[in-house]
Amino acid sequence: MAARRPKKSRNGRKRIRDRRLLETLRQVLKLPPVRDFIAQLEEVNRTGRPPTYPPDVMLAVAVAKVLFKATCWTDALELVRENSDLRRACSITSQSKVPSQDACYRFTRKLRETKALDECDRALVGLVAGKTDDFGNIVAIDATDIEAYSNQCRDPVSDPDARVGMRHNGNGDEMEFYFGYKLHLMVDAEQQIPIEWKLTPANANDGRQALPLFKAAKKGRNWLKPKFGLMDRGYDYVNICRDLEDKHKCHPIIPLRDMRQDETGLLDKKGRPHCQNGPWIWKGTDYKNRRTKSVCPYKQDQRVHRESGCGGRGKGRRCWLSWKQDPRKHKLIPQGTRKFSRVYSKRTSVDREFSLLKDSFLLSKHRVRGLERVAVHVNLCLLVRLATFALNLSLPHERR
DSSP: OOOOOOEEOTTSOEEOSOHHHHHHHHHHHTSHHHHHHHHHHHHHTOSSSOOSSOHHHHHHHHHHHHHTTOSSHHHHHHHHHHBHHHHHHTTOOSGGGSOOHHHHHHHHHHHHHHOHHHHHHHHHHHHHHHTSTTTTSEEEEEEEEEEOSSOTTSSSOSOTTOEEEEEEOSSTTOEEEEEEEEEEEEEETTTTEEEEEEEEETTOOGGGTHHHHHHHHHTTOTTOOOSEEEOOGGGOOHHHHHHHHHTSOOEEEOOOOTTSOOTTSOBOTTSOBEETTEEOEEEEEETTTTEEEEEOOOOSOHHHHHHTTSOSTTOSSEEEEETTTOTTTSOSSOTTSHHHHHHHGGGHHHHHHHHHHHHHSOSSOOOOOSHHHHHHHHHHHHHHHHHHHHHTOOOOOOOO
């Protein structure tokens, strides 16, 4: 949804070529969660005097800022001032009625104080979930970098909330340092839709944010019952695997770290039971007793088989691994199986969602400083993202 350059007409006013963006802007403002959000802002705006700029106009300018990829309020207001079609879409009658830059800053401060923007985003997630079948059965969690609009070498630093973190530089497994923040996101792995998110400084550990995301995502959402939780090796912790199975009834699909080898020698690097004859074959899971069954592929005489070191008498060809012994290593869906690989392949949906937010919804381009201000920018980007997805759905059913 890339914005094109406006075309100049004969009367000196610029017109936008892509009419779909204008129609999208009008339809976003008509969604029920957005209308409720505007009503909440109107209640806050009642100070005894008539407001200079109505909340619906300010929100329309903020949505236009994301849709037309304006990095700052100055560029967004100039775009609205020069385009008559965009002014009509924002319910602005003339150029003199275009909000000022100070009014936009006051509007963002109101968003930080009221916290109504978070409720609007959660309502949009519920709207999308009501129009989608099997929403939230498979969820994926990951984090991405958001650079700060500040120079870390300056003393004092203009953004005191930002920290130094590490990220992949795109050349294999090489890492590099950056100064800024980190967005932790939970998405529906099948529909590629954000469910819950959290913004932290760049030095925050990814593994400590997974369980709070699950807890926040299920708060007030009885219909959200994920069956599989997809994460990369950075989330390979015992407490994550244990709490997902016990508290959230969700099977963790997390690869084991190669640096953590099994001391007993029972598991190989991929977490599979093995012997000198090779990795054993997974023969199913007993979900009632929470254990998995593995069979050795060695098919010769049992006496010779027992002497090869695969187990004692009567246990040479099979073995049961209980989940309670080690929730991280003995998962109910073992690593190295086809089912594990098939489900884990859907984890790339969160990476695609990060690319979409950064390229089409202005996530990585901002001109604000501070954790709260950057969080408002992220929430506005997610509001437009969820609203545009809801407009493309046609099913009228809505969950409650």
